[in-house]
Amino acid sequence: MDEPQALAAFTAMSQETRLRIVRLLVQAGPEGMAAGAIGDALDGAATSRLSFHLSHLEHAGLVRSRRQGRFIIYSAVYPALAGLIGFLMKDCCQGHPEICAPAVAAMDCGCIPETKETV
Template sequence: MEPSRMMAEQQALASFAAIAQETRLRIIRMLVVAGADGMAAGTIAEQLGGEAPSRISFHLNQLEQAGLIESRRDGRSIIYSVIFSTLSDLVAFLMHDCCQGHCKYCDRAIELFAKCEGRPSD
């Protein structure tokens, strides 16, 4: 990954801080599985065992402020999706200097992950 695209350390810290909490990590993992189509806030709450909507909103807001997810309105629902490019940058940040920057396997993984745009296929 070229240095201009390399995630800044402060952004990486904000991202890790946001997912260093059980509910938010579970939400990120659910949204990764949901893919580009994302998931409605109500569905997220249901899959988390029916947590209070105010708690789910708090966690979603924290993830959105950290730049890990985005929301869009679909009728009366708010749909949340992972920002795959941010996750890609986070992985690249961790692995950038793997094997002193000479690991063809890490480079290939970073390159493939960076291709995932994670956008709905409307």
Template sequence: MDENQALTAFAAISNQTRLRIVRMLVIIGAGGRSAGAIAEALGGAPASRISFHLNQLEESGLVESRREGRSIIYSAIFPALSDLVAFLMRDCCEGHCAVCDKAIALFAKCTGRPTDPVD
């Protein structure tokens, strides 16, 4: 991820509603959630408002949508989110931090799908 991509992503999540949506989608995982369910979880926010925020998140590359029947399901793009975290941590301790390097490597493996426990 380059600086311009990071700025676009950070701008997208600098809004309280969009940040809540991203966090919700991260918790839910790769299965995602419909726009209506997202609106309901946010206290019954108007559909047009939620649609605007979901569009902003899609344009930033942090969220993707897919059609399932009559619903549009939104889910977090976990590689993009891990790239954003890695962008912040990449040069930690002048690039010589084994803990940060390990964390970045683990984030890069995240798909949003449950996995077997790591030993």
């Protein structure tokens, strides 16, 4: 991720509702959530307001939408979010890993996928 992409992502998430949407979609997993369910989870957010925020996040590349029947399903774009974390942490320790240890520990969600080496 380059600096302009990171700035667009941070700008998109610098608003409370949009940050809540991103966190909600991360929790929802790759299957995502219907727009109506997102609105319900955000205490019944108005459709026009929700649409505005989702559009902003989609334009920043943090969420994507797909049509499923008569519903629009939104999901987090995990590679973009990982790229944003990578952008922030790229030059973290400068040869001193103890500096980054707390941040790395905070990212340990316990959901590392199994690889051939770990099986």
